[in-house]
Structures are given as C-alpha cells and as structure tokens.
Amino acid sequence: MAKVTDALRGSLPPIVTPFRDERLDLDTYRDLIEFQIEAGSHGIVVNGTTGEPSTLAAQERAELVSVAVEVVAGRCPVVAATGSQSLDETLWLTEQAATAGADAVLVVTPYYSQPPQRGLIRYMHRVASTVPHLPVLLYHIPGRAGVSVTVDTLLAMKDACDNLVGVKHASADVDFVSDLMARTAGEFTVLVGLEHLTLPMLAAGASGMVNALANIAPRDVVALFEAVDRSDLPTARRIGAALHELNRAIFWDTNPIALKYMMRQSGLLARNEHRLPMVPADPALEARLDAALERARRHPELLFGASSPRQ
DSSP states (O other), rough: HHHHHHHOOOEEOOOOEEEEETEEEEHHHHHHHHHHHHHHSSSSSEEEEEEGGSSOHHHHHHHHHHEEEEEEESOEEEEEEOOOSSSHHHOOOOOHHHHHTTTEEEEEOOOOOOOHHHHHHHHHHHHHSTTTSEEEEEEEEEHHHSOOOOOHHHHHHHHTTTEEEEEEEOOSSSHHHHHHHHHTOOSSSSEOOGGHHHHHHHHHOOEEEEOOOGOOOHHHHHHHHHHHHHTTHHHHHHHEEEEEEEHHHHHHSTTHHHHHHHHHHHTSSSSSOOOTTTTOOOOOHHHHHHHHHHHHHOOOOOOOSOOOOOO
C-alpha cells in the first residue's frame, strides 16, 4: 500500500464523462484517458464531481472504472470515486472498484443527510474496512455535500482506518491543509480540489491536485506541480498566474458545464452533452469562455493550444 500511496501525488485529473445520445460514449472516454497519459498526468480520477456521477447509474459508474483500468493498463494510478448518498451504494461501488483493479478509492462524505462528525467517522470506518488492502481517500467538498469535516474528525478517521491515507480537500480553507500537515508531520496525502487554490495549497504542503482544468490543459497543470515539487516558486507563480482565468472559468457555471464547452471548442469532445438536470452553457457563457480560451492560447507562459488535441 505504501508504494501506491507514494504514487498518489502530482496532477490527477478528474476525467469528464462524455455522452452520446444520453448514453456513455466509451470510445471518447478512452481517448480522453490516453490524452492524459500522453500529456504526462500522474494519475486519473474516475467519477469525480467533474464526471457528473450523480447523473449516472451505479452500474455505469462501475463500468467507467473498469474501462479506465483497462485503458491505463498500469501506466498511472486510477483513483475511483465511489461515494454516494447511501452507505449500501457506496459499499457496492467501492467493492466494484476494488474488483476492477482501481489503485485507490475516493469516498465523498455522504451528502444531503448532514450527519454529525461521529457519524462520519463510523461511516468511513465501515467503508474502509470493506477494502482493507486498498488505499482510501476522503473527499471533502462541503459546498456540494452540505457537510464539513474538521481536522480533528479527519485524524480520528485516520486512527480508526489503517488504510485511510489522505484527503481531497475541495474547500477554500487553506488553514485546514496547514493544520493537517503540521499535525501529521506531512505524512498524509492531501490533494487540492479547488482549481484556483492549487498553488497556495501546494505551497502549504499538499502533495497533488485533482484539477478539472487539466482535462484541457494537462501539460500546464503538470508543469505547475513539477515547478513546486522542485521548489521553483518563481516558475510556479508564473504558471499559476497564467492559468488563473481558466481556473476561475471552471466555476462560471456549475462544473462541468463550462469545462465541457471548452473541451468541445478545443477539439477534445465532439459533443457538448450533459444529462439533466445538468445542461450545456448558454450563449452568453459560451462567448465569455471563447474569449478566455483565446487569451489562454496566446499566453506565452502556457503550453495550452501549442499541441494538437485529440479529435
């Protein structure tokens, strides 16, 4: 497990889920994964928030993990997001991911129910204990889940679950990362989950990021991480500043609405298709995103647009 845990660092893009006539477009999905590997991404995340998992059937989520593991073929870690609103579905998805050969699972706090902290600890122990030989990461995204986890709760989870190795932190609370790093002596994986806070959280001690923008600019996101990793902060700051507008653009509407439009405009998706209640970008947003893409393609600091995207 230690070897896999050490590999959970760097840029691990959350792959979008492409649709064709409301069905999974697995051919495009395979192409998107290959695009990430060719670009040097350090791993991939399947069924993260960017993959619109709440619009997918559980069987479809399991299928996406199986396809990802097959395509990757051991070339980088595959992290499967397996959390759901119910314990039974989370357990089933986690077991399916383990059977498919995922390298780790990412389990979101159960959403909508707003459980107390002690309930979250017991929940994570139950999930982690079903896959004792597989690394587990907690997915902390209070803005979507409607529940926050304290550092004390996370440390209690860590003590209760031998295979809880880290957290994806999708919150603007940078102090959470600093506090966690100090209290674990840096021996806990923290993946940044908010694009525009990638650089500050990496500087605070995070070991990588799950950055939706990497779906269209993977080489630039990798370059940002690697600059920080080699302690080249001037370069990291320049890349971070150059990516800032596109990182913000991800949230000009509910993710991944803006992202899927930009991927279509970049030649990575043939269709900009979502499942209800998610919908495509409206004309005003499209115009705003087109302008941002054009500025990024002209930016001297970015590799974005310099290489031909997969069609």
